[in-house]
Amino acid sequence: MTKKTLKDINVKGKKVLVRVDFNVPMKNGKITDNNRIVGAWDTIKYLQDNDAKIILFSHLGKIKVESDMEKNCLMPVSEELQKFSKAPVHFSHYMQGPVLEQQIADLKEKEILVVQNTRFADIFDKDSKVIVDAKGNAAAKRESKNDPELGKYWASFGDVFVNDAFGTAHRAHASNVGIASNIKESCVGFLVEKELNMLSKAMNNPKRPLVAIVGGAKVSDKINVIENLLKIADKVIIGGGMAFTFYKAMGFEIGKSLLEEDKVDVAKDLIKKGQDKLVLPIDAVETTDFKDVKGDNTKDRNVSPNKMGLDIGQKSIELFNNVIKNAKTVVWNGPMGVFEFENYNKGTIAVCETIANLKDAFTVIGGGDSAAAAIKFGFKDKFTHISTGGGASLTFIEGKALPGVDAISNK
Template sequence: MDKMTIKDIELKGKKVIMRVDFNVPMKDGVITNDKRIKAALPTIKHALNEGAKVILLSHLGRPKGEPKPEFSLKPVAERLAELLGQEVKFVPEVVGDEVKKAVDELKEGEVLVLENTRYMKGETKNDPELAKQWAELADIHVNDAFGTAHRAHASNVGIAQYIPSVAGFLMEKEIKFLSKATANPEKPYVVILGGAKVSDKIGVITNLLEVADKILIGGAMMFTFLKALGKEIGSSKFEEDKVDLAKELLEKANEKGVELVLPVDAVIAQKLEAGVEKKVVKIEDGIEDGWMGLDIGPESIELFKSKLAGAKTVVWNGPMGVFEIDDFATGTKEVANMVAEITDEGAITIIGGGDSAAAIEKFGLERKVSHVSTGGGASLEFLEGKELPGIASIASKKKINKRKYILAGNWKMNKTNLEAAEFISKLTAKIGKEKKFEVVIAPTFLALEKAVDLTASTNINVAAQNMHFEDKGAFTGEVSADMLKSLGVNYVILGHSERRNIFGETDEIINKKIKKALEKDLTPIFCIGEKLEEREKDLTFNVIEKQVKEGLYGIEKEDVKKIVIAYEPVWAIGTGKVATPEQAEEVHAYIRKLLSEMFDEDVAESVTILYGGSVKPENYFGLFTKPNIDGGLVGGASLKESFIDLADIMRTIIV
């Protein structure tokens, strides 16, 4: 799995806001099934044991944006306290001063439950202001609620726009197992689909026709397919407007070489009630009017069993009949037994949540299969191949690709030669052998030679903070590319906002410097970024476009690939302010799109783009996990051992 998990981050002393799924069944204020609370325990316990301060968010029922006592999470907090064996604090508010006070008073290893997230109308609308209020309570967001992963709500997706989001253990398990059914499943791969409506499963069937070997159809949805084949189905439930679609799916399965198996007999009755007269009929003989199919029959059970033989991956979503009534539960029960048996034979078996999860639990077989999903709708959409917003918002690990990942430190006018030497010694000891990404340090001109000497046997690169575009001449106070090369320097920072704004460097001058650096085989770190007033006037992209186009003017695309771009919003440099991960990612993605338009896709995907602007360990995780951010150009934090902490964060994220 390429998503970051709670195991990948340091939790000691951190405030962790965790989205869990405590949407448990209740009657008269009493929890009737605490399975979902228990499912969240491993993640909660891990965070507490690691010394985190844990804040829990969940919805319960459908209060529709209004506080309603019957949907309060107070009983859930009380049950959680019993299961954890420790006090669980509860605040009967969702946001506000009382919530802030309770969070501020939390100690390491303590847990706090906030009131039902759906008491707020903004929750289901993914209101950014509500999400921001929750995000401001914590350092890290943990998403462990797979059941809501197909919904973009403020508590699971919105928060991730402001602070880093990682997966909890339950979410990790769901992604791991469901991915086995959608990405290169072990063959033979058999899917069992049931339930009432073909319309609920259209996307699933269409997607699975690309990967499955066999699809077994049961439940009420089988009658829409049988109707499409011209069979007499009596008064059985079917979707008249989906008959043509069922024909198309049957034809597509035939074209794809996927065996789509329908029942050959059915259990029928005249009423959907317990104790009524029932009988078994063959599908070929037809079902007479007034009778309806309510379960698959014994021959179909045997047929399905034969089709499952030898399967290595099995996904089951939807019951075979009205399993809630024992008279019509045999087909579902037997399929459950089949799935359990084939698990014993070494197959990976996945139950897709919802009614099929309830069925496997009813028959006491949930521990006999590989995985029972906690999300009915979410698992269906995952199997359809859709990108679930609650998963997409979780930070991803970085894979080694054609772009370099770089951690660069711009020391500016800081550190004497002695101070530089002492600090470089610390860096070489801790990150001198780094191989996953490049480390670049940019000391003052006076310390360059010493820095090159001290890093000679390490993987640390040395950069200059500036250079002139002429080879030599009457340019008092300047240095040339040849001078830098003679020292062993291999990077040079060009176009930094301080050079632009304090020393008046223009895009034209920066363009000349970049060309000279490339000519002399130095790697330019080309800085761009907007001022605060430009951002406030919504001119960010205009400024970036001008700086990129003029800075790269006249440079061939193969040379552009050698350039490192650093996006540094001027308003965030040395101010303590920092762009949110979403703001930074938006600009980085724009830069890459611009490069694609100016040159081609290969150039866009080859150029390393760094973020600079008050980068520090507290915010770097959220920034570096964004797909278009390839590292950082660090100012103040590069002068301290926090630079090593930044390297540790990168090492954790890159796989």
């Protein structure tokens, strides 16, 4: 780890700004899953134990229009956080202005202040005026476009910045890069430190064979991921809807299956580059409509003219399992089919089971839908690591820099 970590900095008595990921699921103003709050607690508790004054920044949901603000208020998060904290947890209804500034000035050691949703800065200007375009869409974009004045303003609240939000590490926002660029001391929190260590171990120093599994709907979302994995992994398995673009590239019939016509040549190129290293499904489960009804297993890679493939078939499951069972390191990103449908979750469950039963293997799920699937099907504790950031883990697996980490001070 070349970046400063939490234990590299003395936080006693200091105002510590922490970018956390409290983008939790909500229904009718109630939190339905507090896992992200639980995930951030180790960092927050460490700061309390070391007598810091803690100011938390997070986004929640998307702020596209002014009416989005009410349902994406962070007050329920501060109330949930109080259940974990012995010291008071305060909430600011503001993400800028004199009231927030006074709340920060009044903060005592060990106390926590949760600042209002950072994405509100996408709809408010620096004078707290609502800025929208002709269609009523948020137009200020000060948070998401890393407005230099906003980053400098938020940085002025504290002495130290801690980035513990891996889920936004692939974005250059005012609340991560902006603050880090305008403060004397910065570091990564425990959650981000763990993410970087786990992904680095899988990608940069793997036990071999390294088997990478890439699924999901679109080739376009994963081109760079597949290209980088072909350089690093011993085998790269392709599943999900993107497989049908590869089928098309190979000259097979795909019926009404998902196809990115403009990516057929890309698929051809990846097949040529990958050769035996690239493992493609050899059959599918097909149906006439995108519905959760029983489908039929194809005989080979050809899909019937009036049907669409929604999962990998039984022969593909056996093929993939035979490849995975020899792995010492597995990196998985993306489901094998429409796992939300009971009739088309078999491929994803089979991959989960095979990875879960590996002995002495280092196994990582790169967030997103594959993480959701593993948790849904009861495999949460069967993997070495499940990433908290789908987009960030994908960027890491692509071999690209993470702006939210790059902005942190080096040791």
